[in-house]
Amino acid sequence: MRIERAKEMGFCFGVKRAIRLVERAAREYGHLETLGPLVHNQMVVDGMAGRGVRAVDSLEEISGPRVAIASHGVGPQVFEEIRKHHFQVIDATCPWVARAQKAAQRLTQAGFLVILLGDAEHPEVKGVLGWASDRGIAVQNEGELPDLKGLPRRLGVISQSTQSPERFAEFARKIVDLGLGRSIELRIVNTICDATPRRQAATLDLVQRVDAMVVVGGQSSANTCRLALLCSGSGVETRQVETADDIEETWLEAHHRVGVTAGTSTPDEAIDGVVRRLEELAGRGVSGAG
Numbered sequence: 001m002r003i004e005r006a007k008e009m010g011f012c013f014g015v016k017r018a019i020r021l022v023e024r025a026a027r028e029y030g031h032l033e034t035l036g037p038l039v040h041n042q043m044v045v046d047g048m049a050g051r052g053v054r055a056v057d058s059l060e061e062i063s064g065p066r067v068a069i070a071s072h073g074v075g076p077q078v079f080e081e082i083r084k085h086h087f088q089v090i091d092a093t094c095p096w097v098a099r100a101q102k103a104a105q106r107l108t109q110a111g112f113l114v115i116l117l118g119d120a121e122h123p124e125v126k127g128v129l130g131w132a133s134d135r136g137i138a139v140q141n142e143g144e145l146p147d148l149k150g151l152p153r154r155l156g157v158i159s160q161s162t163q164s165p166e167r168f169a170e171f172a173r174k175i176v177d178l179g180l181g182r183s184i185e186l187r188i189v190n191t192i193c194d195a196t197p198r199r200q201a202a203t204l205d206l207v208q209r210v211d212a213m214v215v216v217g218g219q220s221s222a223n224t225c226r227l228a229l230l231c232s233g234s235g236v237e238t239r240q241v242e243t244a245d246d247i248e249e250t251w252l253e254a255h256h257r258v259g260v261t262a263g264t265s266t267p268d269e270a271i272d273g274v275v276r277r278l279e280e281l282a283g284r285g286v287s288g289a290g
C-alpha cells in the first residue's frame, strides 16, 4: 500500500491566527473562555484546555472578565450582549469571515435581501446572517430556495466561506435563471475564502492517483465534511476520521494507493498520526498489494 499526502491541507491562515491570538491572551491572563469551540476539532479544543482555554456555550457561563470570539465570528447582537456584560473581547474572527459579514451588512443596508448558500445551523452562517439583521436567509441548495415571486426585488447572493466555488457558481446561476423574465436586481459577492478552493484543488488532484481517501477532521468541521463529499463524489472510496484510532484495518485490505487530506481545523499531530498508522498497516502488509 502506498500513502500520499495532499499537497495542501490542514490548518488555514484563519485557524492559525485564532489559535495564536487566544494562546497569547491565555498566557497573558492565565486563563480564558471562548464562546463556542475555538475551532471544530476536539484535539485542538483539548490541547487548548491544557493551556487554560475553556469553551463555553453562552455568555452566562463565563467566569472571568474576558471572552474570545472564535474564527467563525458572531453577529452584532452577540457583541451587544458582550458589551452589556462588560467583558473584554479577544476577537479571533477570521478576516475572511469578517469580509462576508461586511458584505451581508452592506447588502442589507443597500436594500437587498441576502441569500446565503450554507448551513443555517453553522456558527459562521448564524454570525454572517446576524450582520444582515433580519434580512437574510440560508439555504443548502437550489431546492431550498423560496419562490422568488414572494421575495423582494433586490437579492444579494453570498456563500459560507467553505463552499466549493463550483457549487456557488451553479447556485448563483440558478438564481439568475429563476430571475430572468422578472424585474429583479441581483448582486453576487464571492465570500468563499481562498484556503478552501486551494485545499479542494489539492484533494481533487490527489484523488486521481489513489483508490481510497482518508479525510482527517472533525464531523462538525464543515470544510472537512465537504472535502469528504468531494472525494466520494469523485468515485473513490472515502473515510473521514478524527484521529488514527478511527482507522479500521479491514477497510484498507482492498486498497493499494491511499491518499490523505485534512480540513482547515485539523492539527498536524492528527494528520501525522493517521499517516503513521497507515504506514504501520502498510508495513504489516494490510492492503491489496505492497
Ligand code: F3S
Binding pocket: 012, 013, 014, 015, 071, 094, 095, 096, 097, 161, 162, 193, 194, 195, 196, 223, 264
Ligand atoms: Fe478563515 Fe477560510 Fe480558515 S474563512 S478560518 S481562512 S477556512
